[in-house]
Amino acid sequence: MGSRPNPGDLVRVVKGGLVLEGVVMPTTEFSDPNSLVIKLSNGYNVGVDVRDARIEVLKEKMYEVGKVPEAGETSVSGSGKMKMSFISTGGTIVSKVEYETGAVKPAITAEELIEMVPEYKDEFSSIEVLELYRILSEDFTPHEWGELARITYNKLRGGADAVVIAHGTDTMAFTAAALAFSLRRLPTPVMLVGAQRSSDRPSTDSVLNLKACPVIAREAPFGEVVVVMHGSTSDTYVLAHRGVKVRKMHSSRRDAFQSVNDVPLARVDFPSASFKLLNRRYLKRSSPSDLELRGKFSDRAALIKFYPSMDCGVIDHFLDKGFRGIVLEGTGLGHVRNQCISSLRRAVEEGVLVAMTTQTLFGRVNMKVYTTGRKLLEAGVIPASDMLPETAYVKMSWLLGNYGDLNLDELRKLFLQDVAHEINPRHELNLYPRWFHGE
Amino acid sequence: MGSRPNPGDLVRVVKGGLVLEGVVMPTTEFSDPNSLVIKLSNGYNVGVDVRDARIEVLKEKMYEVGKVPEAGETSVSGSGKMKMSFISTGGTIVSKVEYETGAVKPAITAEELIEMVPEYKDEFSSIEVLELYRILSEDFTPHEWGELARITYNKLRGGADAVVIAHGTDTMAFTAAALAFSLRRLPTPVMLVGAQRSSDRPSTDSVLNLKACPVIAREAPFGEVVVVMHGSTSDTYVLAHRGVKVRKMHSSRRDAFQSVNDVPLARVDFPSASFKLLNRRYLKRSSPSDLELRGKFSDRAALIKFYPSMDCGVIDHFLDKGFRGIVLEGTGLGHVRNQCISSLRRAVEEGVLVAMTTQTLFGRVNMKVYTTGRKLLEAGVIPASDMLPETAYVKMSWLLGNYGDLNLDELRKLFLQDVAHEINPRHELNLYPRWFHGE
Numbered sequence: 088m089g090s091r092p093n094p095g096d097l098v099r100v101v102k103g104g105l106v107l108e109g110v111v112m113p114t115t116e117f118s119d120p121n122s123l124v125i126k127l128s129n130g131y132n133v134g135v136d137v138r139d140a141r142i143e144v145l146k147e148k149m150y151e152v153g154k155v156p157e158a159g160e161t162s163v164s165g166s167g168k169m170k171m172s173f174i175s176t177g178g179t180i181v182s183k184v185e186y187e188t189g190a191v192k193p194a195i196t197a198e199e200l201i202e203m204v205p206e207y208k209d210e211f212s213s214i215e216v217l218e219l220y221r222i223l224s225e226d227f228t229p230h231e232w233g234e235l236a237r238i239t240y241n242k243l244r245g246g247a248d249a250v251v252i253a254h255g256t257d258t259m260a261f262t263a264a265a266l267a268f269s270l271r272r273l274p275t276p277v278m279l280v281g282a283q284r285s286s287d288r289p290s291t292d293s294v295l296n297l298k299a300c301p302v303i304a305r306e307a308p309f310g311e312v313v314v315v316m317h318g319s320t321s322d323t324y325v326l327a328h329r330g331v332k333v334r335k336m337h338s339s340r341r342d343a344f345q346s347v348n349d350v351p352l353a354r355v356d357f358p359s360a361s362f363k364l365l366n367r368r369y370l371k372r373s374s375p376s377d378l379e380l381r382g383k384f385s386d387r388a389a390l391i392k393f394y395p396s397m398d399c400g401v402i403d404h405f406l407d408k409g410f411r412g413i414v415l416e417g418t419g420l421g422h423v424r425n426q427c428i429s430s431l432r433r434a435v436e437e438g439v440l441v442a443m444t445t446q447t448l449f450g451r452v453n454m455k456v457y458t459t460g461r462k463l464l465e466a467g468v469i470p471a472s473d474m475l476p477e478t479a480y481v482k483m484s485w486l487l488g489n490y491g492d493l494n495l496d497e498l499r500k501l502f503l504q505d506v507a508h509e510i511n512p513r514h515e516l517n518l519y520p521r522w523f524h525g526e
Numbered sequence: 527m528g529s530r531p532n533p534g535d536l537v538r539v540v541k542g543g544l545v546l547e548g549v550v551m552p553t554t555e556f557s558d559p560n561s562l563v564i565k566l567s568n569g570y571n572v573g574v575d576v577r578d579a580r581i582e583v584l585k586e587k588m589y590e591v592g593k594v595p596e597a598g599e600t601s602v603s604g605s606g607k608m609k610m611s612f613i614s615t616g617g618t619i620v621s622k623v624e625y626e627t628g629a630v631k632p633a634i635t636a637e638e639l640i641e642m643v644p645e646y647k648d649e650f651s652s653i654e655v656l657e658l659y660r661i662l663s664e665d666f667t668p669h670e671w672g673e674l675a676r677i678t679y680n681k682l683r684g685g686a687d688a689v690v691i692a693h694g695t696d697t698m699a700f701t702a703a704a705l706a707f708s709l710r711r712l713p714t715p716v717m718l719v720g721a722q723r724s725s726d727r728p729s730t731d732s733v734l735n736l737k738a739c740p741v742i743a744r745e746a747p748f749g750e751v752v753v754v755m756h757g758s759t760s761d762t763y764v765l766a767h768r769g770v771k772v773r774k775m776h777s778s779r780r781d782a783f784q785s786v787n788d789v790p791l792a793r794v795d796f797p798s799a800s801f802k803l804l805n806r807r808y809l810k811r812s813s814p815s816d817l818e819l820r821g822k823f824s825d826r827a828a829l830i831k832f833y834p835s836m837d838c839g840v841i842d843h844f845l846d847k848g849f850r851g852i853v854l855e856g857t858g859l860g861h862v863r864n865q866c867i868s869s870l871r872r873a874v875e876e877g878v879l880v881a882m883t884t885q886t887l888f889g890r891v892n893m894k895v896y897t898t899g900r901k902l903l904e905a906g907v908i909p910a911s912d913m914l915p916e917t918a919y920v921k922m923s924w925l926l927g928n929y930g931d932l933n934l935d936e937l938r939k940l941f942l943q944d945v946a947h948e949i950n951p952r953h954e955l956n957l958y959p960r961w962f963h964g965e
Binding site: 223224225226227228229256257258261262318320324326334335336337338339340342343345346350351354363365386389390391392393394395396397398400401404405408410416417418419420421422423424425426445446447448449450451452453457458459477480516517518519520521522523524525 | 662663664665666667668695696697700701757759763765773774775776777778779781782784785789790793802804825828829830831832833834835836837839840843844847849855856857858859860861862863864865884885886887888889890891892896897898916919955956957958959960961962963964
């Protein structure tokens with residue numbers, strides 16, 4: 088090769104019989120020095136090993152680098168039928184490398200979204216991009232859940248046919264559950280989408296995840312909050328998981344998100360972009376005028392994972408600080424050590440909502456089988472059925488936010504009531520994944 | 527049928543063309559009133575729908591009921607070759623229904639063990655049963671881990687060829703990890719075994735799990751602490767999972783235990799009782815004289831699972847109480863909210879060991895990718911690679927118990943050192959289970 092081109096340059100790469108033209112993407116401290124990432128005109132990024140390639144600069148500084156736009160609203164129009172509202176909260180999917188510093192900044196405009204997914208021009212009549220936050224998903228709080236619920240509600244009231252929310256994957260499942268509890272009787276799916284590989288990388292999963300969104304908006308019979316992420320490690324299909332039943336199950340794989348104790352609602356196969364409903368139990372789409380918002384969240388709920396010899400004082404810590412709800416992530420069918428029962432009894436006596444989930448994640452709590460479970464029930468602990476610990480935590484924050492003036496008995500009843508199919512009354516055998524046992 | 531026989535009676539049941547003889551097992555509050563459970567002479571329990579069966583009492587009160595023996599040591603001899611030491615700590619596997627009260631009490635003698643698994647007489651020359659505890663596994667603490675490690679060590683030093691530890695399933699994986707760190711250079715596998723269905727029930731998994739133990743003791747090339755539990759929902763095979771890589775993943779299924787980020791060490795197929803090694807990476811058996819005990823545990827370690835808007839004060843709570851180690855179960859590649867970084871910095875400054883694991887369970891932490899991770903590394907948080915949160919917690923308790931006088935830098939080094947293959951440097955694709963996606 089000749090001299091290495093600069094980020095932003097338009098180049099032609101000749102390698103073997105292959106000729107590629109595109110714009111050089113910036114490198115980061117994690118980039119392979121032998122590799123160059125080029126954004127093609129169709130929006131895709133391709134990685135090229137430059138060691139045996141010939142590279143010709145067609146135009147220097149094709150794009151201006153080093154600028155991250157101000158947050159705000161941008162829009163473009165297209166030739167399709169649906170109105171799409173894209174709300175960015177940050178995360179890998181909308182992150183780009185700042186050309187000068189190498190730092191990654193979450194920022195996106197409507198133009199940039201169209202660059203990533205040119206198909207959007209054909210699917211949508213208009214694409215509004217709202218850059219709501221530029222925060223890391225680990226810094227989300229119930230405050231952001233409430234704000235995001237309200238804004239989503241307004242977009243749907245304003246006639247959006249598809250709402251896509253870009254979100255960091257770390258706490259995406261929590262936010263999905265929060266929106267699922269907040270937005271009642273949805274006219275169309277609300278889709279959270281993220282990426283496990285940054286959009287600047289050739290192996291990015293963001294493009295396929297984004298491509299699945301209009302298909303789901305068009306075809307899905309359900310009006311639910313869903314997480315739209317890869318179903319496999321390759322670009323073969325994308326799943327729509329029910330927001331209250333999904334969990335990030337792997338730190339880095341592209342198919343990290345999986346439904347637990349439920350079947351994914353739907354899949355979109357590629358390259359055909361065909362929609363397939365997988366789960367017949369869903370909340371149907373409602374008329375837009377029936378949409379209801381219950382979007383308040385309390386920050387007085389806590390999640391405590393139990394482990395052998397856990398200091399029960401941690402329960403009292405939360406009580407002393409004025410917390411109003413505690414979700415326990417117990418062992419097996421829903422147990423914690425007997426020593427903690429007195430602190431839990433104190434909690435219930437002080438009017439604090441206490442619920443039990445299981446750290447096995449799969450399966451359901453059943454506190455009637457063993458002595459400890461029965462004692463916990465007597466102390467007033469609520470068995471949270473097959474709810475994920477994370478979902479139970481969000482539900483508690485939501486209940487305390489919207490119905491905090493109800494008494495404990497009424498709150499307990501509401502907690503056990505199924506709101507968004509967070510409780511699955513029937514577990515088929517196929518809900519438990521198949522593990523490698525040497526076959 | 528005639529009048530319902532009493533528990534303890536020897537009966538003959540005629541149903542269709544089938545004739546069964548055995549002792550009537552007691553009922554509990556959860557028993558089906560139309561069903562009778564009968565223990566056959568071969569040790570198996572069979573459930574019979576009595577509505578169209580003829581039942582004849584052959585001998586009343588064949589067994590005396592209502593007596594739970596005192597804890598202690600009992601033994602029987604057999605015609606086999608290996609010396610077996612069976613240590614009971616409690617749990618469903620050794621629980622029986624108290625005939626008068628219906629309460630379940632964990633208690634077992636050598637005679638009762640032989641009744642459950644008559645094959646043991648052929649496998650072992652002697653079977654010593656030590657009833658060490660009658661506690662529920664959720665009440666285990668580092669104190670019991672240490673005591674159990676010491677007793678196991680003594681049994682092995684005393685020439686046991688097979689050590690089987692009966693344990694409640696709720697915290698079995700924690701105890702398995704504790705023993706794996708404590709017992710260095712094992713001459714034979716140490717097997718933890720439990721049951722998801724009580725041994726009084728016809729669907730019990732305890733018999734098959736127990737049957738696999740002599741096969742593993744005889745055939746396994748590894749000297750590791752393993753969890754020996756069902757690999758499927760039917761009685762087809764049993765798996766030996768590495769103690770530091772196993773987790774209870776379902777609240778009730780018989781195949782609840784699964785290896786995470788590792789392949790099970792071995793499987794035993796039934797009815798052939800054939801042994802198959804599944805994982806070529808293992809600690810070999812050592813000579814009995816090389817066995818070493820490092821069996822102290824500190825109760826000054828804590829596990830904290832992070833969730834959005836977690837009150838960082840919970841970290842300070844543990845610091846104020848004098849805890850010396852904290853394992854975080856963060857999100858994704860190993861993150862917690864930025865607000866908590868100051869408390870974690872305080873922890874490190876006060877000489878407290880802080881390690882990061884991931885709540886995705888699958889995959890590995892990598893704190894160099896995102897800003898938050900890098901800040902946490904700067905604050906002194908140790909990335910725990912692909913260790914399970916539970917294993918990292920046990921390891922920390924073990925390190926603080928045995929090496930608590932070392933300085934923080936030395937402890938950090940030890941924490942990152944692989945002791946019992948709790949760190950798997952290489953993840954094959956098949957380590958992630960296959961989920962149902964509608965195929």
